[in-house]
Structures are given as C-alpha cells and as structure tokens.
Amino acid sequence: MASSTSLAIITMAMAIVFFGIQARSLPVSPDPNLCVERDPNLKCCPSWMGKKIVDFTPPQQPSPLRVRRPAHALDPEAAQKYAAAVASMRALPSDHPWSFIQQSNVHCAYCNDGLLQNGLNISLEIHGSWLFFPWHRAYLYFYERILGKLAGDPSFALPFWNWDHPAGMSIPEIYRDNSSSLYNPTRYPKALNFTDIGGCPNDGNTTTLDALKQCNLRVMHRQFAAAFNSSDLFLGHPYRAGGKPNPGGGVLEWLPHGPVHVNTGGDISQIPTSGLDPLFYNHHANVDRLWAIWAAIPGNGSKTFGDPDFNDASFLFVDENLQLVRIRVSDCASTRNLGYIYEDVPLPWLNVTTEVQMVERSVAQTMAAPDGYDNSSVVFPLVLHSTITVEVERKGDQILISDVQLNKSERIWFDVYVQRVGDGSSLKTTRTAAGSFVNMGSNGTHEGSTLTTELRLGISEFVNAIGATDDATIVVILVPKIGGDKVKIGKILIT
Structure with a gap:
C-alpha cells in the first residue's frame, strides 16, 4: 500500500500533467522528533529532540545595536569577556543545550544527514543550497545570545574573523593562547602566519607574505564579481521539501568559505567536527558579514528570493532562555531584525582589477556535436583525473558545470578558468580562476552519502577582461587541486 507521502507526490504529478497546475513544494523544515546517528564514532543528535517548540519573536531592538567587530582588533577587555563566556559554555554538562559540545552537535546534525525533513524520510542538509546563509545566520544568533547570557551581558556581540582584510589573514592572536578557552590544538601551524582563502597559486612565484595577501584580495574580488547581482549565484539554488540535498551552493559557499575551513586545518576542516573549534563561529560570522555587504549593494535587496519556500523554511535552535525555538528564513533576512550590525571596516578587495595574462595556446577541444560536445575528443561525463580544456559555445555569461558527482565524505577541489580562443600561438586568460568547486569532506561514510550537484559562476567581468565580449565561444579549463x-563532471555549458 502506498504511503501518504507517495500518494501526495502522485496526486501532485497528476495535477500537473492533466490540469497544467503549477506545483510548489512545501518549505523545508526539520523533524523535531527524529534524528539519526549516521556515524557510530560521532554522536551528533542534539539533546533538545522532542521538546516543546515556540515560534521565534524578534528581540526588542537594543539601543544601540550590538556591533560585531574584527577579532584581530578586539580590545583586551572584550577579548577577555569573550573567552570567559566560552569557558563557561565549555564547563557546562555535555548534555546541557547550551554546552559547547551541544552547540557543535547542532551543526553536525544539520550538516551530516542526522536530521530529517519534517514528515519525510529524507535527510535535511543546509549546505549546498539557498539555506546555507540564513541557517548559519540563525545558528550564530542563538550562539551569540547564549554567550551573552553566560557573560551576563545582553550587549555581547560575537567577533568576526576578518580574513578578507590583510590585517586579518591569519588566525587572530586571541585564539593562539593554549590556556584559553578559544584555543584548539588541531589547527595547522601554517595558518598562524597566513590563511589562504582559496585562490593563491602554488607555483613558486608567489612567495612573499604581501604577495599572498594580494592574491587573497584578488580572490575576494573575483568571488563577488561572479555573483554580485544574482541571488541564485550568491545564495545558492532552491531547495524544497522532498527535494534532494545539495542542489548547488552559492559562489561564496564554495570559496572562500570552504578553503578557509580546509586551510585552517584540524577540527574546523571537517564538517562534522568544525563546531568543536571556537574559531569556526567567527569564521562564519565573516561569511554572514559578506552576505550583509552583498545585500546592501543597491538593488540586491530586491533580488533576494521572494519565494515562500525560501522565506518560510524553518530551523530549530535552543535560545538563551532554554526554549526550543522555530525560526524562519524571513526572520533572519536582516541583521538589524536580530539586533546586530557589523563594524564598518575597509574592503580593500572591492576595486581590485581582474588581471589577465598571455599563455601558450592549448589544444581546445571544440564542443560542437548536436548535444553540445565533440565526444570524439572529450567525452562527458568524465572523471577529473587531470586538467581538461574545452571550447564552449557561449549563450550567456554564466558557466554551468552540472551533474557533479562525488561522495560527501571526500575532499574535492577544482578551479575553473576562462580563456579567450586565440588564432596564434598564445591565448589570453585571467590570472586567477573564475571560480572554484570545494567540498570539505567529512570523516567516515554512510549510506546515501553520494551526491550530485552543480557549480554555476557569473563570468561577465572575466569575459570583459580577456576581451571576449563579442566572442561566440570561450575556452573553459577545469584544474583539479x-x-x-x-x-565526475557531467557537462559544461555557458548559459
């Protein structure tokens, strides 16, 4: 006998076929009573399962608003108060909803297939979709409020790791003292000197610290240029109830978000354990800040998804009053609605120029078959064993790399370059990649851990930089790192 879920899907499909009715799934929400421990070595399910739920009420607006400041520039008093609050959180029993381990478990459960979609036997995943930014904003909000409660200071504001500014491109000093509650011994020592946010070439030429920092700034500019006026490119693809997880993340989720995790190393470099490093929360505060910067660009606020399936998607968190709270995406569309803002700091990457260079001409494989590919030379789908170079018909200014198949547990990273088709012995290309695909990976595998997703990049600025504005084709290069x-790569299009 068919289940009620199956019958609902069949009824919806029949309505579409026979009556032309436009279908819309329900917004994603977690099942409040069910969590599955996927990894026997890592217990992720939070202690609040099955408790009574209350709906989120925006906090009374403080005057002034709480101000999140750069971690590297915190004054000693603020840094001491922050460390003391985290120490109090660490001292709580492990099953207390405010405890440090429970805060980590919440992230693990939402990100490692522990929680299921409400009413459906389908994993809920907040990475790789339009839920990535709002979920983490809500998560940090409650984490910050709990720390404020433990500190006895309702004005407490979580600092952010300002890795998009040269002064913040290494692990801040307050996280380095091995006697501090903010310390984590598993981080890579090299991150104490410099944190690569994902685009600096390992070619032996970029050797000085200043050059590496300039490389980071070029990457930051590139990522905003690839998504500055598109909700889908910045926030990620739609993800609705009943849908498969990881339909496709936004540009900044892939990079710099992923590489900062990976290049910091240790606990923070793996999704299930990243919440065990206090630096994780400050890293994501900077990601949240970048969302606020993007939303403030004239016109972008109106471009944010108006889809009810986005705005009505909901999450569950324990608040500073030990209540289990349901918060919706619409509740956290603005930081001001949550009572905080970010300190206005310089954006040295904003006006960085996209640089080009001439390189030796590669033999570009022309994708000219009826299905868009010359299968005699490059056959898709293909495993990315080595660099591939293809000439792609240009129908727009977005690269689509679709049907990207991998195991969630594997660490995957490949860069995407664009290049102008040349008639001579050299080609013009951008000095830095137009974008990157980064899957952080996780320890251990479990059934259903294989995923299929896609990477979409805006390339208008890069096309202009290489002088290919009027060209009918563009060379696309995928470089595995x-x-x-x-x-496995399904296909490459420029749409």
Whole structure:
C-alpha cells in the first residue's frame, strides 16, 4: 500500500500533467522528533529532540545595536569577556543545550544527514543550497545570545574573523593562547602566519607574505564579481521539501568559505567536527558579514528570493532562555531584525582589477556535436583525473558545470578558468580562476552519502577582461587541486 507521502507526490504529478497546475513544494523544515546517528564514532543528535517548540519573536531592538567587530582588533577587555563566556559554555554538562559540545552537535546534525525533513524520510542538509546563509545566520544568533547570557551581558556581540582584510589573514592572536578557552590544538601551524582563502597559486612565484595577501584580495574580488547581482549565484539554488540535498551552493559557499575551513586545518576542516573549534563561529560570522555587504549593494535587496519556500523554511535552535525555538528564513533576512550590525571596516578587495595574462595556446577541444560536445575528443561525463580544456559555445555569461558527482565524505577541489580562443600561438586568460568547486569532506561514510550537484559562476567581468565580449565561444579549463580522481563532471555549458 502506498504511503501518504507517495500518494501526495502522485496526486501532485497528476495535477500537473492533466490540469497544467503549477506545483510548489512545501518549505523545508526539520523533524523535531527524529534524528539519526549516521556515524557510530560521532554522536551528533542534539539533546533538545522532542521538546516543546515556540515560534521565534524578534528581540526588542537594543539601543544601540550590538556591533560585531574584527577579532584581530578586539580590545583586551572584550577579548577577555569573550573567552570567559566560552569557558563557561565549555564547563557546562555535555548534555546541557547550551554546552559547547551541544552547540557543535547542532551543526553536525544539520550538516551530516542526522536530521530529517519534517514528515519525510529524507535527510535535511543546509549546505549546498539557498539555506546555507540564513541557517548559519540563525545558528550564530542563538550562539551569540547564549554567550551573552553566560557573560551576563545582553550587549555581547560575537567577533568576526576578518580574513578578507590583510590585517586579518591569519588566525587572530586571541585564539593562539593554549590556556584559553578559544584555543584548539588541531589547527595547522601554517595558518598562524597566513590563511589562504582559496585562490593563491602554488607555483613558486608567489612567495612573499604581501604577495599572498594580494592574491587573497584578488580572490575576494573575483568571488563577488561572479555573483554580485544574482541571488541564485550568491545564495545558492532552491531547495524544497522532498527535494534532494545539495542542489548547488552559492559562489561564496564554495570559496572562500570552504578553503578557509580546509586551510585552517584540524577540527574546523571537517564538517562534522568544525563546531568543536571556537574559531569556526567567527569564521562564519565573516561569511554572514559578506552576505550583509552583498545585500546592501543597491538593488540586491530586491533580488533576494521572494519565494515562500525560501522565506518560510524553518530551523530549530535552543535560545538563551532554554526554549526550543522555530525560526524562519524571513526572520533572519536582516541583521538589524536580530539586533546586530557589523563594524564598518575597509574592503580593500572591492576595486581590485581582474588581471589577465598571455599563455601558450592549448589544444581546445571544440564542443560542437548536436548535444553540445565533440565526444570524439572529450567525452562527458568524465572523471577529473587531470586538467581538461574545452571550447564552449557561449549563450550567456554564466558557466554551468552540472551533474557533479562525488561522495560527501571526500575532499574535492577544482578551479575553473576562462580563456579567450586565440588564432596564434598564445591565448589570453585571467590570472586567477573564475571560480572554484570545494567540498570539505567529512570523516567516515554512510549510506546515501553520494551526491550530485552543480557549480554555476557569473563570468561577465572575466569575459570583459580577456576581451571576449563579442566572442561566440570561450575556452573553459577545469584544474583539479584535490581529489580530482574522485569527482565526475557531467557537462559544461555557458548559459
């Protein structure tokens, strides 16, 4: 006998076919009573399962608003108060909803297939979709409020790791003292000197610290240029109830978000354990800040999804009053609605120029078959064992790399370059990649951990930089950096 879920899907499909009715799924929400421990070595399910739920009420607006400041520039008093609050959180029993381990478990459960979609036997995943930014904003909000409660200071504001500014491009000093509650011993020592946010070439030429920092700034500019006026490119693809997880993340989720995790190392570099490093929360505060910056660009606020399935999607968190709270995406569309803002700090990457260079001409494989590919030379789908170069018909200014297949547990990283088709012995290309695909990976595997997703990049600025504005085709190059032999590429289009 068919289940009620199956019958609902069949009824919806029949309505579409026979009556032309436009279907819309329900917004995603977690099942409040069910959590599955996927990894026997890592218990992720939070202690609040099955408790009574109350709906979120925006806090009374403080005057002034709480101000989140750069971690590297915190004054000693603020840094001491922050460390003391985290120490109090660490001292709580492990099953207390405010405890540090429970805060980590919440992230693990939402990000490691522990929680299910409400009423459906389908994993809920907040990475790789339009839920990535709002979920983390809500998560940090409650984490910050709990720390404020433990500190006895309702004006407490979580600092952010300002890794998009040269002064913040290494682990801030307050996280380095091994006697501090903010310390984590598993981080890579090299991140104490410099944190690569994802685009600096390992070519032996970029050797000085200043050059590496300038490389980071070019990457930041590139990522905003690839998504500055598009909700889908910045926030990620739609993800609705009943849908498969990871339909496709926004540009900044892939990079710099992913590489900062990976290049910091240790606990923070793996999704299930990243919440065990206090620096994780400050890293994501900067990601949240970048969303606020993007939303403040004239016109972008109106471009944010108006879809009810986005705005009505909801999450569950324990608040500073030990209540289990349901918060919706619409509740956290603005930081001001949550009572905080970010300190206005310089954006040295904003006006960085997209640089180009001439390189030796590669033999570009022309994708000219009826299905868009010359299968005699490059056959898709293919495993990315090595660099591939293809000439792609240009129908717009967005690269679509679709049907990207991998195991969620594997660390995967490949860069995407664009290049102008040349008639001579050299080609014009951008100095830095037009974008990157980064899957952080996780320890251990479990049934259903294989995913299929896609990467979409805006390339208008890069096309202009290489002088290909009027060109009918563009050369696209995929360069594997980590785990290329463990990822399959379905096809490449420019739409």
